[in-house]
Amino acid sequence: MKTPEEIVKQMMKGDHFSRWMGLEIVDIKKGFCKAKCVIKKEMLNGFSILHGGITFSLSDSVLAFAANSYGYKCVSIETSITHLRPVFENETLTILSEEIHRGRSIGVYSVKIYNEKNILVSNFKGTVSISKDIW
Amino acid sequence: MKTPEEIVKQMMKGDHFSRWMGLEIVDIKKGFCKAKCVIKKEMLNGFSILHGGITFSLSDSVLAFAANSYGYKCVSIETSITHLRPVFENETLTILSEEIHRGRSIGVYSVKIYNEKNILVSNFKGTVSISKDIW
Amino acid sequence: MKTPEEIVKQMMKGDHFSRWMGLEIVDIKKGFCKAKCVIKKEMLNGFSILHGGITFSLSDSVLAFAANSYGYKCVSIETSITHLRPVFENETLTILSEEIHRGRSIGVYSVKIYNEKNILVSNFKGTVSISKDIW
Amino acid sequence: MKTPEEIVKQMMKGDHFSRWMGLEIVDIKKGFCKAKCVIKKEMLNGFSILHGGITFSLSDSVLAFAANSYGYKCVSIETSITHLRPVFENETLTILSEEIHRGRSIGVYSVKIYNEKNILVSNFKGTVSISKDIW
Numbered sequence: 001m002k003t004p005e006e007i008v009k010q011m012m013k014g015d016h017f018s019r020w021m022g023l024e025i026v027d028i029k030k031g032f033c034k035a036k037c038v039i040k041k042e043m044l045n046g047f048s049i050l051h052g053g054i055t056f057s058l059s060d061s062v063l064a065f066a067a068n069s070y071g072y073k074c075v076s077i078e079t080s081i082t083h084l085r086p087v088f089e090n091e092t093l094t095i096l097s098e099e100i101h102r103g104r105s106i107g108v109y110s111v112k113i114y115n116e117k118n119i120l121v122s123n124f125k126g127t128v129s130i131s132k133d134i135w
Numbered sequence: 136m137k138t139p140e141e142i143v144k145q146m147m148k149g150d151h152f153s154r155w156m157g158l159e160i161v162d163i164k165k166g167f168c169k170a171k172c173v174i175k176k177e178m179l180n181g182f183s184i185l186h187g188g189i190t191f192s193l194s195d196s197v198l199a200f201a202a203n204s205y206g207y208k209c210v211s212i213e214t215s216i217t218h219l220r221p222v223f224e225n226e227t228l229t230i231l232s233e234e235i236h237r238g239r240s241i242g243v244y245s246v247k248i249y250n251e252k253n254i255l256v257s258n259f260k261g262t263v264s265i266s267k268d269i270w
Numbered sequence: 271m272k273t274p275e276e277i278v279k280q281m282m283k284g285d286h287f288s289r290w291m292g293l294e295i296v297d298i299k300k301g302f303c304k305a306k307c308v309i310k311k312e313m314l315n316g317f318s319i320l321h322g323g324i325t326f327s328l329s330d331s332v333l334a335f336a337a338n339s340y341g342y343k344c345v346s347i348e349t350s351i352t353h354l355r356p357v358f359e360n361e362t363l364t365i366l367s368e369e370i371h372r373g374r375s376i377g378v379y380s381v382k383i384y385n386e387k388n389i390l391v392s393n394f395k396g397t398v399s400i401s402k403d404i405w
Numbered sequence: 406m407k408t409p410e411e412i413v414k415q416m417m418k419g420d421h422f423s424r425w426m427g428l429e430i431v432d433i434k435k436g437f438c439k440a441k442c443v444i445k446k447e448m449l450n451g452f453s454i455l456h457g458g459i460t461f462s463l464s465d466s467v468l469a470f471a472a473n474s475y476g477y478k479c480v481s482i483e484t485s486i487t488h489l490r491p492v493f494e495n496e497t498l499t500i501l502s503e504e505i506h507r508g509r510s511i512g513v514y515s516v517k518i519y520n521e522k523n524i525l526v527s528n529f530k531g532t533v534s535i536s537k538d539i540w
Binding site: 280281282283284285286287288290311312313314315316317318321322323324326327328330331334343345346347348349350351352353 | 415416417418419420421422423425446447448449450451452453456457458459461462463465466469478480481482483484485486487488
């Protein structure tokens with residue numbers, strides 16, 4: 001079985017969108033991932049703040065890395081996000097996953113994003129289906 | 136009060152991320168929006184299919200256009216998405232919003248995305264807070 | 271394979287809580303269920319309106335009937351509800367399911383509840399896992 | 406301003422459904438609530454396990470107590486639950502709330518339910534609207 005680092009490296013290679021966002025892995029362990037991202041102009045919405053889709057995408061990628069790090073391929077079934085504070089251009093965000101549940105076929109993960117002042121800006125929850133396919 | 140077309144035009148102007156995605160408005164009415172998008176390579180994830188964050192972002196933008204078209208500024212509070220089928224590079228997606236509820240302070244919208252074969256690929260639900268600020 | 275009516279009859283037999291709520295099936299077809307319920311005092315919360323857990327439970331039961339009516343046992347994975355209007359004692363509610371997606375292993379259902387004036391009081395979404403076990 | 410204990414006592418008085426479920430408050434502080442409940446036969450569903458609506462209702466009540474304990478009336482806007490393990494008759498459940506975010510107008514709470522073996526059986530997330538009405 002590959003290590004979490006090897007799996008994430010392989011995933012990132014083909015993950016054009018995470019690379020476009022500039023998502024940078026800081027720490028990866030089985031069921032856990034910490035990452036960083038700097039907000040650029042192309043990520044803003046019509047209110048001149050970070051588009052909610054980017055906050056979601058960062059959370060979804062970090063969820064995928066945490067869930068797949070055991071070596072079994074996982075796809076998300078249902079995900080939800082609550083936006084708590086606006087995020088602005090040039091801010092550096094920290095994205096942190098937490099494993100709530102890991103069963104045989106279903107996993108549940110919480111992903112929180114913090115700004116530079118360590119204030120929570122979004123709260124994400126994802127349910128994944130765990131397959132028997134190995135990375 | 137501005138028309139839905141004027142509001143969406145103004146929103147799109149500053150919405151760098153929707154413009155990066157190539158989101159194209161097909162129809163806009165109070166509480167309703169229909170849009171299109173062609174999937175490009177930068178939108179793929181580590182499984183070589185469309186990143187779930189793009190499906191979410193397309194839905195979230197279309198929700199924002201539909202909800203803001205009445206002339207009052209709306210921000211989404213809580214949003215969730217279920218991914219039903221994989222989407223591949225070069226596919227053209229159609230994004231359709233439906234208004235479930237429009238109260239004084241809360242609105243609920245459902246956004247569905249269809250592929251070229253008219254098959255549902257994702258189901259999104261969003262709850263927005265309606266402010267008294269006018270566009 | 272049993273008919274939808276036979277399956278729901280069998281499910282209802284052991285479903286003590288749906289029976290306690292007084293949930294009454296009006297119509298059942300594959301993937302569809304319509305039901306009614308009269309709100310009683312034991313269902314109210316500390317604001318003297320219907321407890322959100324009852325609105326949820328009615329939706330969850332109707333989802334279960336609609337999803338299981340094909341003959342394969344289904345369990346819900348992830349469910350969410352938005353409460354739109356308060357409901358009062360003695361009101362009769364109509365609960366209606368709609369099938370959003372039915373794949374091989376995952377089904378998605380929307381359940382809406384209307385009051386006597388035909389006003390939407392809640393909007394529920396449920397994702398179920400479809401097993402190979404037959405009723 | 407009333408104390409959290411006084412508010413919850415007042416809420417429980419009119420909360421017929423929480424009383425029917427036998428929900429018992431173990432600890433209450435601003436933004437936090439811990440409670441217990443013994444599962445009875447009337448709470449089971451057609452699979453002879455605890456109806457998902459009861460797990461939801463217990464979480465929703467504990468959310469309401471935690472959110473209202475500051476003294477300002479709060480109503481839930483959007484709530485979701487993931488069911489992780491079946492619960493059986495006569496089990497004693499522990500319900501624990503955690504405050505994720507408390508802003509001026511929006512609060513986000515996570516509620517987890519554990520069985521007697523301290524295993525997580527459900528994971529609930531609720532977003533509430535905070536009014537200016539005082540208890």
